[in-house]
Amino acid sequence: MADLATGEVKDLHQAAIAINKAETSMKMMLEIRNKALSAYKEIARTQI
Numbered sequence: 889m890a891d892l893a894t895g896e897v898k899d900l901h902q903a904a905i906a907i908n909k910a911e912t913s914m915k916m917m918l919e920i921r922n923k924a925l926s927a928y929k930e931i932a933r934t935q936i
Contacts, residue, residue, distance in 0.1 A: 897903045
């Protein structure tokens with residue numbers, strides 16, 4: 889992102905792809921975290 893802002897990136901298409909990949913990875917990581925927290929809360933609610 890810094891290189892893009894300073895104009896050091898020559899291929900904007902490749903920069904856009906990299907940004908999109910990073911965004912997708914972040915969204916997937918957040919969804920995995922949310923699912924893990926949900927599972928933990930469900931287990932915690934389960935009475936033994």
